[in-house]
Amino acid sequence: xxxxxxxxxxxxxxxxxxxxxxxxxxxxxxxxxxxxxxxxxxxxxxxxxxxxxxxxxxxxxxxxxxxxxxxxxxxxxxxxxxxxxxxxxxxxxxxxxxxxxxxxxxxxxxxxxxxxxxxxxxxxxxxxxxxxxxxxxxxxxxxxxxxxxxxxxxxxxxxxxxxxxxxxxxxxxxxxxxxxxxxxxxxxxxxxxxxxxxxx
Numbered sequence: 001x002x003x004x005x006x007x008x009x010x011x012x013x014x015x016x017x018x019x020x021x022x023x024x025x026x027x028x029x030x031x032x033x034x035x036x037x038x039x040x041x042x043x044x045x046x047x048x049x050x051x052x053x054x055x056x057x058x059x060x061x062x063x064x065x066x067x068x069x070x071x072x073x074x075x076x077x078x079x080x081x082x083x084x085x086x087x088x089x090x091x092x093x094x095x096x097x098x099x100x101x102x103x104x105x106x107x108x109x110x111x112x113x114x115x116x117x118x119x120x121x122x123x124x125x126x127x128x129x130x131x132x133x134x135x136x137x138x139x140x141x142x143x144x145x146x147x148x149x150x151x152x153x154x155x156x157x158x159x160x161x162x163x164x165x166x167x168x169x170x171x172x173x174x175x176x177x178x179x180x181x182x183x184x185x186x187x188x189x190x191x192x193x194x195x196x197x198x199x200x
Contacts, residue, residue, distance in 0.1 A: 019156055021199035024058040024066070026161070028195030048078035054193070064102040071095060072121075087128040094121040096145070109153040113161070119143045139175035151197075159197045
């Protein structure tokens with residue numbers, strides 16, 4: 001109990017001494033692999049790999065209110081052991097301007113951030129069948145989103161953060177003219193993104 005009280009008090013003093021930084025540059029990376037057995041013979045299986053890179057810049061208008069934008073790149077490749085699709089590749093680029101609202105947690109180094117914004121994306125896919133015939137498609141989309149997360153201030157100019165993919169959002173895809181809106185359910189560990197930020 002004494003250790004906990006000393007920790008909380010030290011965090012409170014550290015929070016009070018943290019200088020206000022007007023700019024934030026950060027990024028995060030998520031990586032996932034997947035595999036599963038299929039119905040096809042010879043013990044073949046599906047194998048997939050994906051990674052996502054995001055780079056973010058925020059300018060704080062006030063201590064806990066800022067405007068920013070995120071550039072993203074998503075790469076996915078999968079091998080399918082079936083007569084129709086042998087290989088599938090996806091490359092997607094995105095741009096998401098947003099407004100950020102920070103909520104400090106008491107007098108600690110922790111804070112909850114809330115990003116509210118819009119975005120656009122462009123995606124190219126390539127499918128290769130068993131006869132080595134390639135089919136290429138392109139698609140673009142628009143979105144509106146709300147994305148919360150947790151941030152921890154390591155030093156006056158360095159922080160780390162963790163967040164899930166968009167909690168609430170609306171998405172439109174040009175390919176098939178599809179619309180979707182709602183709360184994203186059943187988040188998994190693969191949806192969790194970690195990042196590091198530099199403040200100045």
